[in-house]
Amino acid sequence: MIEVKNLVKDYYGNVAVNGLSFTVEAGEIVGFLGPNGAGKSTTMNIITGYISATEGHAIVNGYDVFDEPEKAKKSIGYLPEQPPLYLEMMVKEYLMFVAELKKVKKSERASMIADIMELTKIADVSGRLIKHLSKGYRQRVGLAAAIVGYPEILILDEPTVGLDPNQIIEIRELIKSLSKKHTILLSSHIMQEVDAVCDKIIIINRGELVAYDTPANIAKVMEESRELIVTVKGGEPQVRTAIDAIGGIKEIKYLTVGDKVIIKIKMQENVDVREAVSFALMDIRCPVLDMRLHEVSLEEIFLNLTGANKEAE
Amino acid sequence: MGAIYKKELKSYFTSMIGCVFLAILLIIISIYFFVVNLLNMVADFSTALNAITFVVVLLIPIITMRIIAEENRQKTDQLLLTAPVSVTKIVIGKYLALITLYGIAMLVLCVYPLIMTMYGEAQLAQSYSSIFGFFLMGGAYISIGLFISSLTESQVIAAVISFVVMIFTYLMSSLAQLLPSDHFSVCIIMCMIALILAVIVHMMLRSAYLTAGVAVLGVAASIIVYLVKPSLYDGLIVNIMSWFSVVARFSSFSLGIMDISSLVYYLSVMFVFVFFTILKIKKKRWS
Numbered sequence: 001m002i003e004v005k006n007l008v009k010d011y012y013g014n015v016a017v018n019g020l021s022f023t024v025e026a027g028e029i030v031g032f033l034g035p036n037g038a039g040k041s042t043t044m045n046i047i048t049g050y051i052s053a054t055e056g057h058a059i060v061n062g063y064d065v066f067d068e069p070e071k072a073k074k075s076i077g078y079l080p081e082q083p084p085l086y087l088e089m090m091v092k093e094y095l096m097f098v099a100e101l102k103k104v105k106k107s108e109r110a111s112m113i114a115d116i117m118e119l120t121k122i123a124d125v126s127g128r129l130i131k132h133l134s135k136g137y138r139q140r141v142g143l144a145a146a147i148v149g150y151p152e153i154l155i156l157d158e159p160t161v162g163l164d165p166n167q168i169i170e171i172r173e174l175i176k177s178l179s180k181k182h183t184i185l186l187s188s189h190i191m192q193e194v195d196a197v198c199d200k201i202i203i204i205n206r207g208e209l210v211a212y213d214t215p216a217n218i219a220k221v222m223e224e225s226r227e228l229i230v231t232v233k234g235g236e237p238q239v240r241t242a243i244d245a246i247g248g249i250k251e252i253k254y255l256t257v258g259d260k261v262i263i264k265i266k267m268q269e270n271v272d273v274r275e276a277v278s279f280a281l282m283d284i285r286c287p288v289l290d291m292r293l294h295e296v297s298l299e300e301i302f303l304n305l306t307g308a309n310k311e312a313e
Numbered sequence: 314m315g316a317i318y319k320k321e322l323k324s325y326f327t328s329m330i331g332c333v334f335l336a337i338l339l340i341i342i343s344i345y346f347f348v349v350n351l352l353n354m355v356a357d358f359s360t361a362l363n364a365i366t367f368v369v370v371l372l373i374p375i376i377t378m379r380i381i382a383e384e385n386r387q388k389t390d391q392l393l394l395t396a397p398v399s400v401t402k403i404v405i406g407k408y409l410a411l412i413t414l415y416g417i418a419m420l421v422l423c424v425y426p427l428i429m430t431m432y433g434e435a436q437l438a439q440s441y442s443s444i445f446g447f448f449l450m451g452g453a454y455i456s457i458g459l460f461i462s463s464l465t466e467s468q469v470i471a472a473v474i475s476f477v478v479m480i481f482t483y484l485m486s487s488l489a490q491l492l493p494s495d496h497f498s499v500c501i502i503m504c505m506i507a508l509i510l511a512v513i514v515h516m517m518l519r520s521a522y523l524t525a526g527v528a529v530l531g532v533a534a535s536i537i538v539y540l541v542k543p544s545l546y547d548g549l550i551v552n553i554m555s556w557f558s559v560v561a562r563f564s565s566f567s568l569g570i571m572d573i574s575s576l577v578y579y580l581s582v583m584f585v586f587v588f589f590t591i592l593k594i595k596k597k598r599w600s
Contacts, residue, residue, distance in 0.1 A: 049395055051598045052599050069397075069399070070397045073396060073397040074397040080391045084390075085387075086387070087387070088324065088328055089324075097316055097319075098392070098396075100319075101398060
């Protein structure tokens with residue numbers, strides 16, 4: 001479990017994180033989403049004890065990272081933005097070092113590392129120097145290092161950056177399989193990724209929490225912005241009278257282009273006016289050329305939420 | 314701690330730096346040993362060691378420059394600082410690895426006095442005491458290099474600064490003789506030292522009040538002493554400068570004296586700079 005309370009990080013007047021609070025329950029995969037410079041990495045660095053917070057608390061598995069750092073750090077596996085690899089070491093040597101650093105018992109080290117290399121699919125490069133590995137392999141070695149010692153909590157900062165599409169799918173599968181035993185907090189600026197793996201999403205912008213909910217709920221929040229776009233052949237006044245007679249419409253816009261009218265309808269919650277619109281237009285003998293429901297993707301929600309924030313300022 | 318110690322020591326030998334360091338150090342010492350002790354038949358190894366203290370000054374930065382700077386640059390400090398190991402243990406592990414590397418050379422040196430016994434009676438006690446002193450001196454310089462390496466992300470900058478600082482401490486006692494010693498000049502030098510201290514405090518802590526406090530108090534104290542009791546300034550600069558002269562303390566060991574004050578001096582230098590390194594790394598987390 002990760003508990004972040006009122007976290008503030010101030011770099012000499014440059015506030016990277018501003019009063020952030022959230023809780024990640026045991027066993028959840030939570031996606032941490034935000035544009036570049038939103039404070040994702042800073043927050044993760046604070047939770048893992050790499051840097052300190054100006055204010056607030058980060059509590060990991062019941063231990064405050066600032067008061068009892070060694071106990072808190074013991075239950076965290078961290079993959080930073082740039083995997084912390086010793087380039088002049090061999091993969092296996094590196095993982096053995098990490099295991100010793102994380103105080104894994106000597107008798108368990110070899111078998112644990114063999115398992116982890118199997119899991120992250122790096123067993124075939126175990127004897128190679130890290131500096132000779134490609135970006136994708138390095139990323140996986142970093143991930144393997146985070147898993148070493150099987151900590152209860154994994155914190156992964158953009159785990160799929162620099163990987164090719166196949167590897168991205170593999171890593172996602174891996175993260176999903178890890179979530180059975182671990183609590184995972186992963187950051188990304190790619191919506192689909194978070195959408196594909198996470199139980200919950202935290203969206204932050206400029207160091208502040210914008211939204212924290214399940215992907216479905218976040219979509220629901222924005223459902224009112226769901227739009228029905230209808231293109232009709234006919235005159236605007238005629239169409240107007242026909243459509244205005246229908247109930248369940250929240251907001252409507254008309255746009256005349258040549259002999260066509262484009263109608264943008266925002267519907268009320270739990271109402272589907274498509275049939276009614278279609279019948280109404282049939283009655284006045286105006287053919288419907290195109291009708292589509294514009295569902296809002298998480299991407300747009302994300303843009304919307306973070307963009308709306310900017311406008312507010 | 315053990316993991317970091319082993320990793321560092323191993324990396325010195327896989328990256329050749331350790332081998333090169335040991336080779337150069339031992340070759341130069343051996344040449345001096347050969348010329349001074351064997352050719353000129355001086356039965357005291359300390360004479361050779363005394364002549365080559367500058368080699369330590371030249372070579373120590375080679376092994377200390379990367380020790381923390383490289384971790385900072387490659388961001389591998391993220392691994393170490395987020396692992397369940399305290400900063401103190403990390404720094405001590407690294408320091409012990411450096412000391413071990415240097416100690417290997419000292420162990421080899423321990424054979425040299427025995428070689429002399431093959432040709433006659435050697436002054437063994439004096440020779441071994443000077444090797445011990447040489448070890449302590451190296452340990453002190455290594456702690457300074459360790460601290461300087463923690464200040465930067467660049468190995469080159471770390472090496473250059475370490476080199477300058479070490480040369481400075483090496484030449485300190487001779488430089489001290491050149492400075493004016495009348496009371497007024499000493500007062501001005503003391504004021505300057507206070508200001509430099511204030512700048513250092515500012516760089517370390519970035520607190521305007523503290524910086525101003527150190528500067529004002531330091532300057533005021535210097536002037537008050539000058540006005541009230543100028544006799545305190547007699548020989549003060551030379552004394553202060555000799556505190557920083559790491560090499561000067563070696564001479565008592567090379568005379569075969571197990572000088573407690575020198576021993577304490579070296580141990581304090583080691584402690585202070587290892588402690589500074591720990592503070593520096595901890596402080597980085599707070600900025």
